Amino acid sequence: MSTSAFFIPSLNLMGAGCLQQAVDAMRGHGFRRALIVTDQGLVKAGLAGKVAKMLGDADIEPVIFDGVHPNPSCANVNAGLALLREKQCDVVVSLGGGSPHDCAKGIALVAVNGGKIQDGVDKSAKPQLPLVAINTTAGTASEMTRFCIITDESRHIKMAIVDKHTTPILSVNDPETMAGMPAALTAATGMDALTHAVEAYVSTIATPITDACALKAVELIAGFLRRAVKDGQDMEAREQMAYAQFLAGMAFNNASLGYVHAMAHQLGGFYDLPHGVCNAVLLPHVQVFNAAVAGERLGDVAIALGEKARSAEAAIAAIKRLAADVGIPAGLAALGVKEADIPTLADNALKDACGLTNPRKGSHQDVCSIFRAAM
DSSP states (O other): OOOOOOOOOSEEEESTTHHHHHHHHHHHHTOOEEEEEOOHHHHHTTHHHHHHHHHHHTTOEEEEEOOOOSSOBHHHHHHHHHHHHHHTOSEEEEEESHHHHHHHHHHHHHHHHOSOGGGOTTOOSSOOSOEEEEEOSSSOOGGGOSEEEEEETTTTEEEEEEOGGGOOSEEEEOGGGTTTOOHHHHHHHHHHHHHHHHHHHHOTTOOHHHHHHHHHHHHHHHHHHHHHHHOTTOHHHHHHHHHHHHHHHHHHHHHOOOHHHHHHHHHHHHHOOOHHHHHHHHHHHHHHHHHHHHHHHHHHHHHHTTOSSOSHHHHHHHHHHHHHHTTOOSSGGGGTOOGGGHHHHHHHHTTOGGGGGOSSOOOHHHHHHHHHHTO
């Protein structure tokens, strides 16, 4: 029998209005100055200002860093770190989806441990500066995981940093902060959550705990993602998608991922493409490859997706239908991916930490073939 660990923030708040509970909890911790890590879109939308006011009302001085890009880079981390040190902040608040959360993790980790974010996987000696992660999307689950994805712009690759010390102390999923999310982003992040659940379920280190989380996440996504994309003000759909992505996060945070993420990270690093869309396009093609060894598990996924047939083929067909229904592009060529780049993308994908738990080991030629099938 092998042993397993289960990582999760010590406090996780869910449901409409829980943002105020989070601020109250921060006041109880005695924090004095918070670096709010976010992007310019959330500043323009007024959400960053709302959070800053709530913190100010709780006697926590807010400092806004809005320099996060959609695929956060080492430069973004370094810029936020410089502001944190200048203002002597004692807590980091990430506001947004995966990009602000990942950037904030990088800032908080290096702030305590020194060095640079490129130092890699599980290299930190001490927990990061306290991080409170306020989610505005329903997909990445970065608000509650130990995964931190940063683009190294000098090498044009995405680094998957997996470190227990990047786990936030508090995650916040208030569906009221998600109501303004555009349909395309709702679709991409929802398919990202589905990818997390499926990859965790077929992972080589899945456990009964992660299995339960993954299958319930798939069931909720099948039931509510189309509704959330169709009507962003459908608060039941928003709340259920928030639960779905959190459950998927619990699954992959502990069972890890597979080749979909290993390959999608390269597309994001190489072409600066949206992560959730890359995952959605790659997901069925990687599962075609995995079906030879994970057919029974993919059959369980098919049932969770609402299919009558318990088979890998039914699961893959259902995934493709869901992606089409929510407006995901049909192939990588539509995203600007070039056939000539595939060997380099495959080479980098095989070095990505997420691929270690894929149920079927692939050669360079295998990964190239999956990329080509997804074109």
